[in-house]
Amino acid sequence: MRFQDKVVLVTGGTRGIGRAITEGFLEEGAKVIVLYNSAEKEALELKNKGVYTVKCDVGNRADVIRAKEMVEKEFTRIDILVNNAGIMLLMPFEEFDQTNYERMLNVNLNGTIYVTYEFLPLLKRGKSPSIVNMASNAGIGTSANGTTFYAITKAGVIILTKRLAFELGRYGIRVNAVAPGWTETDMTLGNKSEEEAEKLREIFRSKTVLGITAKPRDIANVVLFLASEEARYITGQVIVADGGRIDNLTHSL
Secondary structure, eight states: OTTTTOEEEEETTTSHHHHHHHHHHHHTTOEEEEEESSOHHHHHHHHTTTOEEEEOOTTOHHHHHHHHHHHHHHOSOOSEEEEOOOOOOOOOGGGOOHHHHHHHIIIIIIHHHHHHHHHHHHHHTSSSOEEEEEOOGGGGTOOOTTOHHHHHHHHHHHHHHHHHHHHHGGGTOEEEEEEEOSBOSHHHHTTOOHHHHHHHHHHHHTTBTTOOOBOHHHHHHHHHHHHSGGGTTOOSOEEEESSOBSSOSOOOO
16 A cells, blocks of 8 residues: 555546556555546546546646646645656658647647646645656657657657656655556557457567567556655656567667
């Protein structure tokens, strides 16, 4: 029960890695707030488990401000913020689509900025406050074809993490990031058949030195560690959790 009496805010906490993060905190005693955009069914399921849910497009600052006002009426502080919300729209460089690029930029990077900025006053009131941002190994070089612009947004999350660690350390706020490799989620598997999904798994297994792919809980476990008191001396770090990708450009930060 590492998070007994802790108040945790998770963006995009209804599906995939975000859902595993939300459930992990619940299992360990936290009071959890989830910001979600479109997963109504999943949000209702979490609400029935005691999660405080708020519909919010994190890429829209006005939406984030509204969500913050709603949360502040119910909670006096936030101890842990997990900026997990993100989207990936495949787009080869030579097929640049400004609308899709700006949508990824708004959700993945700007959304992390908006949520952190607006909820910072509540974090300053937190007990041993901590921020964990969701980056990607794409942001440090390892990436499949068609993910260049997605990688750019996640590289921004990585440098934002490091800069926030410098700027917010004076308040005792730790800021770290997790950079997952390919993980079995709704975003990566979509509507694929089991046969198609297994082919994808095999492709990505072959790219790791461990010969395995990640489940959402594998990534959630890293997030929970970084948010916990066990990581009280860790800040400004990016933990790569990708099974040891062998096709990386560099994992040197």
